[in-house]
Amino acid sequence: MNIKYLLVLLFLILFGGYLMKKDKIIKIVSGFALSARSEMRMVGVRGDLKRVVRRAIELTPFDFGITSGKRTAEEQNALFKQGASQLDGYSKKSRHQSGCAVDFVVYDENGKVTWGFSYYEQVSWAFKQAADELGIPIVWGGDWVSFKDGPHIELDRAHYS
Ligand SMILES: [Zn+2]
Numbered sequence: 001m002n003i004k005y006l007l008v009l010l011f012l013i014l015f016g017g018y019l020m021k022k023d024k025i026i027k028i029v030s031g032f033a034l035s036a037r038s039e040m041r042m043v044g045v046r047g048d049l050k051r052v053v054r055r056a057i058e059l060t061p062f063d064f065g066i067t068s069g070k071r072t073a074e075e076q077n078a079l080f081k082q083g084a085s086q087l088d089g090y091s092k093k094s095r096h097q098s099g100c101a102v103d104f105v106v107y108d109e110n111g112k113v114t115w116g117f118s119y120y121e122q123v124s125w126a127f128k129q130a131a132d133e134l135g136i137p138i139v140w141g142g143d144w145v146s147f148k149d150g151p152h153i154e155l156d157r158a159h160y161s
Pocket residue numbers: 096101102103151152153
């Protein structure tokens with residue numbers, strides 16, 4: 001047996017192991033996982049947006065859940081009548097109606113639901129990083145000037161109608 005050959009083989013085995021380990025560390029960085037309930041609420045949501053959500057949960061500094069995905073016009077109108085949305089679902093349609101948007105809720109460091117804007121901002125960084133990695137342009141509602149919608153993520157209109 002050639003000692004050089006053995007050394008090269010040993011190097012390849014160790015290097016391969018290192019790469020696999022590195023990949024795993026990147027994937028479990030947040031320690032959070034998307035719940036079955038969140039997945040259920042994404043039924044009818046565009047595949048690209050689901051991919052962003054599934055990657056964001058691996059990157060997020062705080063746990064989050066999906067509260068709303070695709071809506072019918074009737075569902076959107078009901079929210080409008082409750083004053084929960086400015087869009088009536090008919091003359092003004094929501095991005096939720098075309099499956100291009102999701103709403104999320106953030107859990108704080110104690111696992112409690114929070115509406116604190118800074119939590120949503122920090123989770124939005126995970127969504128933005130996920131979108132960048134996947135090459136899927138998104139818009140965070142918290143970046144809007146007139147009506148800040150912290151719990152809202154949508155696919156960029158310029159690329160997804
Ligand atoms: Zn929304």
